[in-house]
Amino acid sequence: MFAYILMGLIAVLSMIVQSSLKSKFATYSKEPLAVPMSGRDIAAAMLQQNGCGDVQVTSVSGQLTDHFNPANKTVNLSEPVYGTNSIAAAAVAAHECGHAVQHKVGYSMLQLRSKMVPVVSFASKSVSWLLIAGIALYEMTPLPLYIALAMFAMTVLFSFVTLPVEVDASRRAIKWLEGSGIASGQQLEHAKDALKAAAYTYVVAAIGSLATLIYYAAMFLGGNRR
DSSP states (O other): OHHHHHHHHHHHHHHHHHHHHHHHHHHHTTSOOSSOOOHHHHHHHHHHHTTOTTOEEEEESSSSOOEEETTTTEEEEEHHHHTOOSHHHHHHHHHHHHHHHHHHHTOHHHHHHHHHHHHHHHHHHHHHHHHHHHHHTTTTOSHHHHHHHHHHHHHHHHHHHHHHHHHHHHHHHHHHHHHTTSSOHHHHHHHHHHHHHHHHHHHHHHHHHHHHHHHHHHHHHTTOOO
8 A cells, every 4th residue: 555655646746846847947938048049059059168069959849858869969959949048948958968068078977877778778668578477477487577677677777877967967057057158147046947847857757766666576576466
């Protein structure tokens, strides 16, 4: 019963955090920067000043779909960020460029995260089938179940490795926005607030994945299979 309550609380917390994130970004998207620069302009300037001139800035569809792709060296900004002059656009663009800078300088946690991607991708696709096989074959051998739990543990570890990567990217973003004079005073605080709200989503996701792992481990390894 405790496990169900815990999972329910995490689900509610996740919805609250997501709602807060959308609300803050909606608010800060209406607040123009003191300088006439769009998200694309912000990204291009930060990349250039950090020696990442080989990284391209592109536009992608959707909202909150912004990301840095190290494979083809692109900072991909969502449409509301790419061409908009606002605190939210500046914060998001600078954050994604923070990842590009991490890649350039060889930030250790980003390198670790990148190395984990193939394993986590395989684990995510196969863990459900292994859980099913593990439950069906448990009386014969618990090995598939143990492998499934180990794979799921890898996805949990990946979630926690992601946290310092995201926090560091935001730190680099805020430092550059302040140092370049693009954001200061209240606007800088609003940029920090926007990135902090985004960071909470990763924290909740990591806690949720850990709680799920504990739930499965307690249910199966504790002999409470249903």
